[in-house]
Amino acid sequence: MVWIKLLIIFIMKIWNFGIIGAGLIADFHAKAIQSLENSRLVGICSSNPNKARHIAEKYNCNIFKNPSELLRSDEIEIVTIATPSGAHMEPTIEAAKYGKHVICEKPLEISLERIDKMIEAHNKAGTKLGGIFNYRYHDSFKYMKSAVDDGRFGTITYASISVPWWRSDDYYKDSWHGTLKLDGGGALMNQAIHMIDILQHLIGPVNSLQAYIATLGHSIEVEDTATAVLKFKNNALGVIYGSTASFPGQFRRIEITGTKGTAIQEENSFKIWQFADQTEADNEIFNRFHQIEGGGGVSDPGAIPFEPHAKNIAAFIDSIETGIPFEINGHEARKAVEIVLAIYTSAREKRPFNFL
Template identity: 40%
Template structure:
């Protein structure tokens, strides 16, 4: 690895020192062109402990940090309802923005964040790290080469366990206004992969239910998507799986290709079928990644590295705000279906109360 002192490193700040923040800090530490300069959490002890472990100056107020700290990029890893507000403040302070999923709780807030970054001339990237999984990149190359032929259908499946103790960790977890349920908090990454693969959405119909967990929002959901190209997408999402996480799976089927990516975090190719592809399949199966230690997968380092490239070389991050908005729109449409009992024709029109 190159010595960080010999190159110009971008200075990062992490706002929110909770569950996902260590993945960002560890990824920043592993990149020679990145440096963790500041961290922020409203709980002083958490901010200090995080800074002691990973580096950076601790803050308890993000506005103070934005004014005082010498930083280039802000990573927003707070409760979901704060993502857009903090991202907008960072953009207005002239900082590039990386925001955890969901990028906002409403399309209006997502659009305000996108606009704020454009007006400030800063980059905006949404953390959908599974796009960088080796298995997903391999499938994506086959897709871009036209090897599937006409796409017919696909499925995004999350079968994970989030028990009552998980939701009891913080009062905002599982709430409508601050977090959402299994779709917004867990399945959104896989829904992003589904729409990235199959393209623009024509309509959505779905159901949600709260079966086992003591939360305001859904712990189980199912939905059907009709894509504009005629393909059908299926979504299955559950945080009720007994007794632990089983799988996150993406199925892609077409006229001349079938791919199933599974593992704990869409990290392993389980089916790879293309005409004359037997040798290729053997090589792919022989070079599989093992399951990651957590469901967060292996992609955080690469998505941060991609942001560094976008800042230093110009151009757009791999997952800009407009891309992050797409999975959010699908989920909000499913929530609207649950309320109205009717399919949603895209684009989604939010109610005045949203």
């Protein structure tokens, strides 16, 4: 059996990656890429040479002077974008011109116009554009998704997410966190967007919302506290809450309830998993995912596992190889940003926001 595995590895297509950006999240990209049998990190570039050098030395890859030099490399086939959020568009579009596939860190960008230009560029080039929403790749989420798809909640009446996290003032002392230009928003656009993506993926499109945002715990340009009341197109009601001003940080949470079941999840663990047609398999799922492990980045953005990133990237590679559409393609990754921007519009203009 060992020789069969070695043979498979020998004949397996190895995908060569480049990373643009060398901040905290780039390390997760590098670690995820290197952990996969069919991917290899070739190089990295960053506007910060010291950070690029650190990643290159740690993962034994090349340093490129700038994105154009990296993208011109014939060796690199897939690029991950790990720059500040408001600087995702330019390298993504340039990558399409060089025929490179791109998987981009959340949010895909900070405006719908910039996202649409990214999607258009890759559609025109015939390359793939994908987003990173690594929370989707936790095993417990798959059971939640299956329960929704199978109608086990009956008529869904309410769904909510809560992300009561904490970020110190030091977190916002760099050149981009907490800025409109490069962060595009605060607790929602940068942190809670993961769970907003989960919410819309589970429950479906939002019909309308009413929102409030505030900056209460930090001296920054964007919100550190936000809440919104939602009505989904399936008539369920819901709530979004996100904060980086909730010391010392609490676990993220999602709740779905309906006429035939309720599920409440904290981090990746179920607090409630109960249905009218409860089965022994449900009891096994609850027992398997009942204990919370880790802090999930509630106060430290680096305190997350890299494995969900690896699964996210592996699924992107699989999409390239099979031609099957990637589940978090540009259009799908756009949806969470659209909801965040709608919340900002509702709060700013003091009115309900109705989606088309």
